Amino acid sequence: MKNNRLLLILVLALMALTLSACGGRVPTATWPGLAADGENAYLANGTTLYAIRISDGEQVWAFSSDEKSTFYANPAFTSDGQLLIGSTGNDRTFYRINPELNPDVENPQPTVTWSFNDAKDHWVATPLVVGEIVYAPNADGNIYIFDLSITGENKLVDTVELGGKLWAKPATDGERIFVASLDHHLHIIDMKTLAVDTVVLGGAVNGTPAIQDGKAYIGSFDSALIAINAADGSVDWTTPVNSWIWGGPLLVDGVLYFGDLEGNFYMLNAADGQAKLDSIQPDGAILASPILVDGKIVFVTENGTVYMLEVGSNSPVSLEKLEAKIYTDPVLAGDLILVAPFQDETSLLVALDKEGKQAWSFTPKK
Numbered sequence: 001m002k003n004n005r006l007l008l009i010l011v012l013a014l015m016a017l018t019l020s021a022c023g024g025r026v027p028t029a030t031w032p033g034l035a036a037d038g039e040n041a042y043l044a045n046g047t048t049l050y051a052i053r054i055s056d057g058e059q060v061w062a063f064s065s066d067e068k069s070t071f072y073a074n075p076a077f078t079s080d081g082q083l084l085i086g087s088t089g090n091d092r093t094f095y096r097i098n099p100e101l102n103p104d105v106e107n108p109q110p111t112v113t114w115s116f117n118d119a120k121d122h123w124v125a126t127p128l129v130v131g132e133i134v135y136a137p138n139a140d141g142n143i144y145i146f147d148l149s150i151t152g153e154n155k156l157v158d159t160v161e162l163g164g165k166l167w168a169k170p171a172t173d174g175e176r177i178f179v180a181s182l183d184h185h186l187h188i189i190d191m192k193t194l195a196v197d198t199v200v201l202g203g204a205v206n207g208t209p210a211i212q213d214g215k216a217y218i219g220s221f222d223s224a225l226i227a228i229n230a231a232d233g234s235v236d237w238t239t240p241v242n243s244w245i246w247g248g249p250l251l252v253d254g255v256l257y258f259g260d261l262e263g264n265f266y267m268l269n270a271a272d273g274q275a276k277l278d279s280i281q282p283d284g285a286i287l288a289s290p291i292l293v294d295g296k297i298v299f300v301t302e303n304g305t306v307y308m309l310e311v312g313s314n315s316p317v318s319l320e321k322l323e324a325k326i327y328t329d330p331v332l333a334g335d336l337i338l339v340a341p342f343q344d345e346t347s348l349l350v351a352l353d354k355e356g357k358q359a360w361s362f363t364p365k366k
Contacts, residue, residue, distance in 0.1 A: 031325075031342040033074040033126070034349070036333035037081065040099065043340060043349050043362070044071035044085060050364065051099055051110070052349060054333045057360030061101060063110050069093055074126040074169070074329070076134075078148060082113060084134060086123020093117050094127075094136060096148070114153065119144065126169040128177065130191075133157075135177055137166030143179055143189070160194055162187045168248070169208045171216070176230055178216050180205035186218060188233060199233045201226065207248030207289060210256065217256055217270060219245025225256065225266070227273060239273035241266060247289035247329065250297065252311060257297050259286025265299065267314065277314040282307055288329040293354060298337060300326040306339055306352060319356030 033044035040060055043050040049071050051060040069087035076084040078096065086094040094116040101108035121140035128135040132149040143166065145158040164183025171178045177189040182204040188197040203222030210217040215236060216228045221244045227236040243262035250257045255276045256268045263285050267276040284303030291298050297309040304322035309315075324341035331338040336351045336359055347361035 031327040032340045032348065033072055034328050034331050034338060034340045035075040035077070036331050036338060037077060041331070041333055041338050041349060042075045042083060044073060044075060045348055046070060049075070049085060052362050054336060057351060057362045059362070059365050061108070061110055062364065063097065065091070065093065072124055076127045076129050078129060079131060084127050084129065086136065088122040088124060092119050092122060094119065094123055114155065116144070116146070116156065124167040128170040128172060130172060135170050137170060137179055139165045139167065141166060158194060160189060160196065162196065167206050171209045171211045173211045173230060178209045178211060180207070180209065180218060182206070186216065186228060188230060197233045199228055206246055210249045210251040212251055212270070217249050217251060219249060219258055223260065225249065225258065225268060225273065227270070237273040239268055246287040250290040250292065252292055252297070257290045259299060261285045261287070263301065280314050280316065282316060287327045291330055291332055293332055293337060298330055300330055300339060302326065304341065306330065306337065306356070320352050320358065322350060
């Protein structure tokens with residue numbers, strides 16, 4: 001019953017994105033995107049992108065476009081600190097936004113410094129930024145490559161047709177770009193030639209691969225974690241798990257940390273895919289990717305619990321239990337861990353210190 005309910009939520013999210021691309025509006029069915037720089041957290045929630053001051057949780061600005069964009073993905077940062085985010089609304093706009101405000105203007109707003117409107121479907125994936133080059137996957141099956149150093153509006157330098165809906169943020173090893181798709185493929189793109197090698201997987205992929213030492217580690221909806229050799233696309237090992245893997249794995253000191261939709265959290269040796277420690281089952285399904293905080297693993301569950309796990313241990317400590325679902329990856333912002341609840345009526349963002357004490361929560365200004 002529990003898994004059926006979660007699968008229903010996921011289906012609603014898929015329907016919401018499909019409907020928004022067709023002109024419908026179901027923004028509340030998708031969970032928020034989150035990112036942070038040294039000063040602000042940036043929360044993509046429905047039709048609004050918020051900037052929230054990390055020091056005290058106060059709203060700095062709220063951006064909504066005239067085209068009624070719907071924001072879902074985690075924002076990305078350009079080399080000069082601007083924001084990149086695409087819309088899942090029917091406008092299909094990919095934005096670059098300057099987050100700095102003009103203090104001489106009454107009710108100042110962030111500035112859209114560039115936009116792109118020629119994609120054929122919605123933007124779900126967070127783009128990958130490498131210097132001035134942006135690799136932006138779209139649900140139309142294309143990865144759009146932009147050079148932000150080009151003056152003027154036409155910054156598109158290449159489009160690589162991959163096929164399948166692209167929902168996952170790409171990863172790179174400095175020579176290749178790894179792009180996962182919902183049509184059971186991992187695409188490996190040579191950054192110089194844009195030649196593509198494709199690996200056929202057993203299920204759809206929504207998470208970002210972990211890359212290290214010539215291998216890509218990726219989880220899929222066929223309930224397995226897979227190690228792939230980057231050079232030739234061969235599969236090094238496959239480890240079955242109990243349920244779908246939605247998020248990407250975290251690789252720390254040769255160990256892969258990740259969860260599945262049945263609420264199991266795994267610790268596998270990257271060398272051979274064998275269990276480093278016995279898996280654990282905290283209190284709910286795990287969709288978000290873990291993060292590293294001061295050498296410790298932090299992960300969240302659908303039931304609203306934030307856990308911290310010592311490296312080398314399989315006994316997690318609960319930092320906080322929110323009265324809301326959590327599907328978004330937590331984000332480290334200075335000394336705070338940021339968590340974005342799903343459809344919480346009281347707060348859209350919660351900041352915890354590293355001991356689990358709540359520093360502040362954010363509610364939008366009316």
